[in-house]
Structures are given as C-alpha cells and as structure tokens.
Amino acid sequence: MLGIKAGAWRSSAHFYLVAALIVATALLGGSSRPDAGALLLLRPVVVALLGGVLLIAGGADRAIARAPGIFLALFAATIAVQLIPLPPQIWLALPGHGLFAPSFDLAGPAAGWRPISLYPDLTLNALIALLPALVVILGYVRLNPAQRLSLLPWLVAIAAISAMLGLVQILGGGNSPAYLYRPTSQGLPVGLFANRNHQAVFLALALAPLSVWGLRGSGKVALPIRVALVVGGLLLFMPVIILTGSRSGLIMAFGVLLLLPWILRVSLKRRLGNTRSQIVTYAALAVVLLVVAVIGYMVSSDQATSISRLLDTNELRAEKRILAAPVMIQMLKDFFPVGLGYGAFEPVFRAYEPDALLTPTYFNRAHNDLLELAMSGGLFTIAVMLVFAGWFMHRCIVLVRSNERGLPAIYARMSAVVILGLILASITDYPVRTPLITAVFTLACMWLENGYRSSPKLLEGEG
Secondary structure (H helix, E strand, O other): OHHHHHHHHHHHHHHHHHHHHHHHHHHHOOOOOOOOOOHHHHHHHHHHHHHHHHHOOOOOOHHHHHHHHHHHHHHHHHHHHHHOEEOHHHHHHOOOHHHHHHHHHHHHHHHOOEEOOOOHHHHHHHHHOOHHHHHHHHHHOOOOHHHHHOOHHHHHHHHHHHHHHHHHHHHHOOOOOOOOOOOOOOOOOOOOOOOHHHHHHHHHHHHHHHHHHHHHOOOOOOHHHHHHHHHHHHHHHHHHHHHHOOHHHHHHHHHHHHHHHHHHOOOHHHHHHHHHHHHHHHHHHHHHHHHHHHHHHHHHOOOOHHHHHHHOHHHHHHOHHHHOHHHHHHHHHHHOOOOOOOOOHHHHHHHHOOHHHOOOOOOOOOOOHHHHHHHHHHHHHHHHHHHHHHHHHHHHHHHHHOOOOOHHHHHHHHHHHHHHHHHHHOOOOOHHHOHHHHHHHHHHHHHHHHHHHHOHHHHHOOO
C-alpha cells in the first residue's frame, strides 16, 4: 500500500513539474532572442525543474521516449560538436572559415585554438536552449496515461491567456505596459510572445487542442459547457489571429479547422446520443457562421490586416526574406558541410549582405528556419532533419490508415497536425526557437509517439 501511494506521489510530482515547465515557458519564454532578459529568470527555473525530474524517482516508459529522445540527443550532438576546439591551421581550412582569416592575423599568437562555430557563445546558448525539451521528455515518460492526457487543458488555457493579453495590448496602444518584451511587434496583439507571427501560429495551432479538449476530452466539465468554451475560444482566437497581420497564422488557422474532422474521427450519435449530438452539430454550425461574420466585419472595417497582406502580392515580392534567399543559399554552399555555427547566422549574414538589401532594420534570422538550420549545422544537421522527417511521415501514414477512435489516437492525430503546422511555419519564420513553442513541439512529439505505441489498432494498421 505504501509503495502504491509513493508511486502515485512521484507520478503527481512529475506531472506538476512538467506543467510548471509549460507555465514557466509561457510566462518567460515567448522571445527567440538569445539576449532576452526573461532568459535570466527562465533558465534557472528550467534547470531546477530538470533537477526535480531527475531526483524524484519513478517508473519510466522508455519505449515512448526512445524516438523523441534520440532525435533530441542527435540534435544536441550537432550543436556540441561545433564547440570542439581546433588548431588555427585546420580551422581556417574549413569551408567558409577562410573569410575570417584577417581576424587571426590581427590576433597573432593569441588567436589559439577555436571551436568550429564562428560564434561559440551563441552556439552554447543554442545548446542550453534544448533544456525545456529535455524536461518535457524526462517528465512525460514518468506520468501515467491519464496524466499525459491531462496536460492538454494547460495548453488551451495558455493559448486563451495569450489571446486575451493580445487584446489588452492593442487596446493599450503601442506603448502598453502589457507588452512583455522589447523589442516587440508594438501595436499588435502579440500576447505572451514578442513576435506577431509566433502568436498567430500558436493560436492557430491551439485550435486543435481546444477542439479536442472540448469535444473529446475527459473530465468533470459537462459537454454543453465544453462546447460553449470551444465556441468562445474560436471567437477569441480568430479575430486575434487576423489582427496580428500574420499571413502564415491565418492560413494555418483555416488548415487546422479543415483537419478537425480527421483529428476527432468520431461518430457523435454513437458516442454522445441524439440530443447531445444535436447540441454539438448546431454549435459547430453556429461557430462557422459567427467566424464568417466576424471575418466579414473585420474585412469591411479594414481591420483584417492579415487578409490584406495575404492579397497584397507586391508586398510579398518585396519582402526581405525572399530577396535575401539567393544570399542565404550561397552561405549554405560556402560553409557546407560543416556549417557556420548555431546562432551565428545574423553576424555572418552581415558579411554577405549586399548593399541593395541594406535597410534601417537588421536581418536577425533567415526567416526560413529549415534553411537556417542547414546553414548552421551543415550535413550532420540535414541528416538529422531527414531522419526526423522519416519518423514523422511514418507515424502520419499509420494514423491516416487507422480508424482508431481512442483518446491516445486522437491526441496523436492532433499532435501530427501541430507538428506539421510548426514545420510549415518554419519555412517562412522561426517559431520553434521560442522556449514556449519548443516545449509545445516536444510535447506534441511525445503525444504522437504515445498514441502510436499505446494503441494496438494503430500498430496493426502498419501491415
């Protein structure tokens, strides 16, 4: 009996440690900048939570952690290898590194051995930035099945808070004290983030967890109340997404809404009975009509910034991320196969940036995170990304071929949509570089693998 109570206590402790990690990254991890002041508070908290996960013993389902853990270890290895010091002669012989030979000449004998990365301090920061993902993986495998599913409402609540904070920000104007970061997208509803695109993508993808929690989640909240909350959430999230002016966020939102029938994969009549089925059906129709009405009003009143930007092809062609693409491709070629170093894109890009691209603002990221990762880590990183893509595609194929309706399978389909959405968003931006979305991405990977491993029908679907 004591052993059972002790095991339950340890499992509960790990649940609250993972939940605390999600809350901490929500409050302090909405910026992707390595010099964000909030990191001075977040990183010690993450280390403390990691220590708690490691110190509190408990059974672990290693099978679920195997694939995500291997990917995290491989990705960490691509970063760590760039911190290995090399003698000057070898360092200068690396592809692309010869451009910085004058700095060695100026330093003389003091130059000494240098890590592979051109900016090792920024590369070390990138390695430390993986700690939230490690906490999620190590904590998740020590949870019982019910606790793994119970993490979903925390994400829904954080998304709702971020959306409401965004409304407070635009009501307060560009100098509103409700903005958590500087610099930020002032005058726009960025919520818990510093970047409007990150807020929009986060809220768009949160439509999937919101719907799963409201229509298929377990708990003490009655179904009509859950449906009302889903309706309220949609009517809250969609206007905020539109007001951010993010094209990717708007496209992502409609993509998620279109995939909801596949995610839920449920016969409402068979599960809920005729009366409740009608409640959900009418509520769904009401949501569609209300969302259309809200979008129509915002378009007519010229408040739908993201729709206007989506239709403005001239602005799209003039974007610096598109104009700079040939320069970044050249950087990839010059530093291949070793890479220029994680975190080193911005200072190295300045050495390549042509006069035609000079503007009053600087290009802090490639705005194509997949390309930036390839530039940063070279061949090793590209190989890891391809292996991850293979794992993800295999899991998605199994999910598509299966008719499994259990909660683990539903969570797996939801997670597949979230992961795919973040990958697609990373083609034009860098959302996963924020600690909050790093934690969400990792949790989605765990839910995906958990659904695959715990549903016999999913495994049978492979044949």
